[in-house]
Amino acid sequence: MIVLVDQDNVLADFDGSFLEKWRRQFPGEFYVAFEQRKDFYAHKDYPEELKEKIVSVYAAPGFILNLPLISGASEALAQLIVLGHDVRICSSPLTNYQNCVEEKYAWVEKHFGKDFTNRIILTQDKTLVRGDVLIDDKQEITGLLNPEWEHIIFDRPWNREIRNKRRLTWQNWREVLQGA
Secondary structure, rough: EEEEOOOEOOOOOHHHHHHHHHHHHOOOOOOOOOOHOOOOOOOHHHHHHHHHHHHHHHHOOOOOOOOOEOOHHHHHHHHHHHHOOOEEEEOOOOOOOHHHHHHHHHHHHHHHHHHHHHHHEEEHHHHOOOOOOOEEOOOOOOOOOOOOOOEEEEEOOOHOOOOOOOEEEOOHHHHHHOOO
């Protein structure tokens, strides 16, 4: 099976790191607790007048590179490979972040090793990528094509209203992918 895995908020703790940095850089500003998040895009959970500050946090040099690994992700990907699956990181680079592509590659090398960088697919349209499953935290993946892969939701607060797709965490991945 070809297993496509999103990077941000599936392997790398983008939103947890954003919130920690937001509260440190702007201690007096409004914030939304992680479990209270409602939208895939962090800035949409905040007042519009804070958007520029929000972008300044995650567009800062080093932000992507220094994201912590989500617990269980490394072990799960290693096990998927041992089980004979072709695992690919399929991620969309941020358009307003100058160093995003370089930092995404460096992050993968830092957490999974240099050889794993050969498994990276960066694209703004994941529907163009072939695979059997896509594990992603975004509620809906749209693009030019009807994808061939099954979209499996990686459990996050902003996607918990989705009921018509299988839901995965790095604790239940074996059971969820067994039927894929």
